[in-house]
Amino acid sequence: MAGLTLVIGNKNYSSWSLRPWLLMKVNDIAFAEERIALYQPNSKDALLQRSPAGLVPVLKQDSLLIWDSLAIMEYLAEAFPAIHAWPTDKAARARARSISAEMHSGFSTLRQLMPMNCRKVAVHVDITEALAADIERVQDIWQDCLDCHDGPFLFNQFSIADAMYAPIVTRFKTYGVTPRNARIKRYQEQILSLHAMRQWYEDARAENEVIESSER
Missing domain, CATH: 3.40.30.10 (Glutaredoxin)
Structure with a gap:
């Protein structure tokens, strides 16, 4: 190739x-x-x-x-x-595609009010009703997936679904969103502890550019 x-x-x-x-x-x-x-x-x-x-x-x-x-x-x-970027099971694959598509096209309030910024931690943001609904929906999705198996990721093995939601994990870290329970907290920690994710954060911290609209 x-x-x-x-x-x-x-x-x-x-x-x-x-x-x-x-x-x-x-x-x-x-x-x-x-x-x-x-x-x-x-x-x-x-x-x-x-x-x-x-x-x-x-x-x-x-x-x-x-x-x-x-x-x-x-x-x-x-x-x-x-x-196996998608789950091998047909039903799980359909579900993974559904939540990935939802992430792809939805959560506009969360994107607007919590822009990604890997260099920031514990930034205050006012939680509007619409933002709270987006946060709850994300955690509902994670909970529903994680309740189906014992694996560390949304569909046991790391998949496209996890890649789609990884930036939300970074946003929750940046803006201090509290996980609703220990299972979701472990999932977020699992994503953040990936060697590749740690490399991304390290590279982000080394960048010099500042986008004012994403700074708070």
């Missing part, structure tokens, strides 16, 4: 970049990493040179371009079937 290149944004801020990056790192999929600092004077031009949508992430393989996080991970699931 020809070499893969993943174009990402700032690790401190780009939640969509984290998702496929984490899936690839956890599963030891070799790839070159190209980082484009977002919200800089030349950022948009640099992005449009790499993606017709002008957004990150982008997966490049020869002339092939894939410019959506979930589409990238679907491609990787097909290209590397041995990693």
Whole structure:
């Protein structure tokens, strides 16, 4: 297979970049990493040179371009079937796809009021009714999945579903969201303790760029 290149944004801020990056790192999929600092004077031009949508992430393989996080991970699931990026059980796979799609298109209030910022911890945010509903829905999803097995991840083995929700784990850490119980706390700790996630945080702390709209 020809070499893969993943174009990402700032690790401190780009939640969509984290998702496929984490899936690839956890599963030891070799790839070159190209980082484009977002919200800089030349950022948009640099992005449009790499993606017709002008957004990150982008997966490049020869002339092939894939410019959506979930589409990238679907491609990787097909290209590397041995990693079992989706659960092998048909019903579990359908459920994993459902919660991943919900994450992909939903939780707009949480995204707006709790922007990803890996360098910050215990940042105060006013919990509106809509934000509380998003937080509760995320924890409902995690609880429902974790209640079905004894494994450390949402579907026992690390999957696309975990990669989709990993940036929410970082947000809950940044904004001091208290897990509703010990099981969910262990899940969050499991995600944060992944070697790849620790590497992402280390790289994020080394970045110099500041996006004012994400700073509080």
